[in-house]
Every structure is written in C-alpha cells, then in structure tokens.
C-alpha cells in the first residue's frame with residue numbers, strides 16, 4: 001500500500017533521513033565538489049560518495065599510500081554522508097567498513113550490489129554479479145554489519161542480473177535478514193544497463209518482502225512531479241535520484257518542496273546556473289589543480305548545459321578545454337545564457353571572448 005502523503009522521514013538505523021530523498025552514488029561524479037553543491041541547494045536527506053573499491057583501499061593502506069581520491073572530503077564534510085564500497089570478500093569489506101566508521105566517522109556504509117560494468121562484474125565478481133549469489137551477499141552484509149555497528153549498513157541492488165533471472169524479492173529478504181538497515185533498488189536489471197524504463201511496479205512489490213527496513217526506489221526520477229508520483233503510486237519509503245541531478249543539483253530542493261506540498265521553486269536562471277557551474281569548477285580545481293581539474297570538469301559542464309538552447313556547441317567546445325583560461329572563454333562564449341546577459345557579456349568583451357582574470361588566477365592557485 002502506498003504511504004500517507006507527505007511521506008515521513010525514514011530511519012536508517014539510528015539515522016533519520018529527512019526528507020526521504022537520497023542523492024545517489026555515481027562513480028566519477030558524486031565527489032566532494034558535487035556533494036557540496038547539492039548541500040548548498042538542500043533537499044537531499046542523505047548524500048553518497050562514488051563507489052569505493054574496498055580491495056584498492058586495503059592495498060593503498062598496506063603500501064602506506066594516500067587513501068583513495070574517492071574519499072576526498074569524506075572525513076571533514078557535513079553529515080549525514082554515506083560511503084559506498086564494493087568487493088566480494090566479506091573480510092575485506094569488513095576491514096574497510098571498520099576504517100570508514102572509526103577513522104572517517106561516516107553516517108552509513110552502503111554496499112554496491114548493482115554495478116553492471118564488466119570491470120566490476122566479470123573481472124572482479126562484484127557489484128551486480130553478486131545478485132546471483134545471495135549466500136555470499138548475506139556473508140558480506142552480516143560481516144560488515146558486525147564490523148560497523150552501530151553505524152548502519154545498507155545495500156543497493158538492481159532487480160536481478162537479467163530480465164530472465166529477476167530475484168529482487170529473494171535478495172530483499174536476504175539483505176534484511178543479514179542485518180542491513182535499508183535497501184535501495186534501481187528498477188532495472190544489470191543486463192539492462194540503462195535501457196528501457198525503470199520498473200517501479202517491481203520495486204514496489206519488494207516492500208511485501210521486507211519486515212521493517214525502509215525501501216528506497218531509484219530510477220528515472222527527473223522532476224519534482226515524478227518524485228511526488230513515486231511516493232503516491234508506489235510502495236516505497238524513500239527515493240533516490242542520480243542522473244537528473246548532475247546538471248540540476250537543485251532538483252532535490254525542488255522535490256523536497258513538492259513533497260511538503262509547497263510550490264516547486266523554479267530552476268535558477270541561466271546566469272545563476274552558470275555561476276553554480278563556475279563555483280563547481282573552482283572546487284574541483286582547488287582539489288585537483290588546473291590541468292586535472294579542467295579535464296575532470298568537462299563532463300560536469302556538459303551536464304549543466306544539457307537541455308539548454310545551444311548546448312551542442314557548448315559541449316563541442318568544452319570537451320576540448322585543458323586550461324582555466326580556455327574553460328572560462330568557452331563558458332563566456334557558449335554557455336547558454338539569457339539574451340540580456342549574452343548582450344552584456346559581449347559588450348564587455350567588445351566582441352572578443354571575455355576572460356575573468358581573477359577567476360583564472362584563483363583557479364591557478366592550487
């Protein structure tokens with residue numbers, strides 16, 4: 001049965017997630033810079049890192065190397081924060097989980113049982129590969145739960161390995177039985193990758209197989225209206241948003257307002273979106289330096305431009321930038337802005353590309 005509306009906060013162990021809207025883990029994207037931007041707009045009840053390779057973490061540790069880049073920011077940033085890890089070895093997972101809890105004091109340790117990428121499945125027999133081995137999933141979860149207590153451990157799955165082998169109901173029971181504090185389900189199978197639509201009926205049915213832990217539905221939520229509809233029509237306790245938030249980190253705040261029954265705040269105007277992207281760029285460059293940060297920012301910049309008039313040109317040019325000066329020039333020249341702002345920019349540069357020297361210099365100071 002769908003829940004009362006507006007949906008209440010959810011409990012993940014001792015952690016209250018309010019509103020019940022979660023920012024999804026996304027490898028290569030949900031780093032500390034992205035999370036800071038999401039937090040600035042608000043609306044996400046729980047944020048997550050990119051997936052962290054547990055075996056790689058242990059290896060770095062044993063070689064006294066720095067911890068993975070993917071843990072950038074984790075020790076210091078605001079809570080609540082979930083760190084997602086992956087591997088197929090219960091001992092390794094437990095070891096890393098304990099470190100994350102004791103040293104990094106994370107709010108939640110999440111396990112990736114959904115990644116469909118060959119490097120993780122076929123090569124490492126991890127991620128969604130483990131959906132065919134509920135026993136091993138049980139061992140991983142229960143050992144991790146013991147190692148992390150009282151910090152909650154959660155699991156993120158897909159519906160199954162393939163449309164022919166959907167086993168999410170059974171997996172849900174295993175996940176809860178092993179002691180996980182919440183289950184997130186992306187409504188596709190691993191074989192689907194991102195094809196087709198997420199199957200929210202299937203997600204919803206899983207609820208009957210859980211006794212008490214929250215069920216978080218995930219897949220294709222790209223507007224506040226769809227988030228409201230997910231709660232109204234499906235039996236989920238929470239929702240998770242991934243791709244749509246990459247270029248629209250304010251989506252969580254919009255969805256949260258809609259859940260409260262308030263008017264949905266409009267998207268920031270194009271100038272504010274551009275400033276948000278530039279702030280994001282600054283955070284990335286501060287961390288990784290101009291060269292690496294600029295290359296890393298290309299894909300984020302494309303996300304910010306997506307769906308806007310002229311985005312194609314912007315994408316073409318930004319895909320080739322490698323210095324701060326080039327980045328700012330392409331943003332000035334091609335990032336879609338309103339007519340008024342475009343005119344004032346072009347007047348300021350008298351036809352030539354305008355480069356904000358302060359920003360370029362600031363970006364170089366790393």
Ligand SMILES: Cc1cc2nc3c(=O)[nH]c(=O)nc-3n(C[C@H](O)[C@H](O)[C@H](O)COP(=O)(O)O)c2cc1C
Nearest residue numbers: 024025026027050051156186219220221241242243
């Ligand atoms: C670029 C990218 C990276 C992703 N990385 C992860 C990851 O590290 N861990 C994970 O559990 N899911 C990962 N996912 C899957 C998302 O968390 C989410 O389940 C999926 O995109 C469906 O949600 P959406 O329709 O809101 O995008 C990734 C998805 C994308 C597009």
